[in-house]
Amino acid sequence: MSGLTLCLWFDGQAEQAARFYVAAFRDGGKPAELGPTMRQPADAPVLTAEFTLAGQRFLGLNGGPAFKPSMAQSLCVECDDQAQIDHFWDRMSDGGQQLDCGWVTDRFGFAWQIMPRAILSMMRDPDPARSARAFAAMQTMKKLDIAALRAAQDAA
Template sequence: MQKVTTFLWYDDQAEQAAQRYVSLLPNSRIVRVERMGADDADPSAGTVVVTFELDGIEYQAMNAGPLFPFTEAISISVLCDDQAEVDRLWDALTADGGEPSRCGWLKDRWGLSWQIVPRALIELQRDPDPARARRANDAMLQMGKIDIAALYAAADAG
């Protein structure tokens, strides 16, 4: 058990969200599901707390009702190796009611914000040629899902 974990508050689908997330990233798993207040008559009653790992990082999620919905003030950022990974995660996380946003950000169907970031973007933003880095960054600012080929085209257009 990690000493520090991110704790996510869901209305009523923490377990479903955790199952979806671990299905998308390697080295991910459900660690434990605790059902507090459930009984034999109604196993779905009570509070559910799910401990899960995404690429080895532990998170906890709880069904706690609609009092505190997610905002963009917190997000999970995933560094992707290539366009195929960007596309796969973007499509999976925006499916079934998720919402695409700008600059590689999206909200999943539960309202949690994600940043789907290709390594190429970070490398281009750190390019030793400041004009090339600026062109790549300016291109990213116009995108929803990040398009790696378009980033390179913009960076090299100078």
């Protein structure tokens, strides 16, 4: 654990979201754990729901309708292969929206970047032409395709 917890603001859906995210990550082959919930007072609705996704701690806070998720913050899922990309793309966009360049919003309004682990090395290729080709290919995609990104990078 990093000692850093991300707090996500919900309007009454923190526990539902925690269960959804944990199931998506477990089914996608990544470690995930549902933690405790807190109610104040004890018979009140859930105030917070704790969960861990791929080693990162989260706190879902039912803070009410005052704040909504924004595309200005996103969560990145680094995927090892195309099967993981396909899984997280389908799962996280279920009830949400599929966007360009590997981005989706989930049913709770949070933005996720579903990306291959190799994308950063492609973008940082020491050959600027290779990097530019991979970047240009990515800009034409919704769900990222590792084979197509590598083919574009390697094209002469």
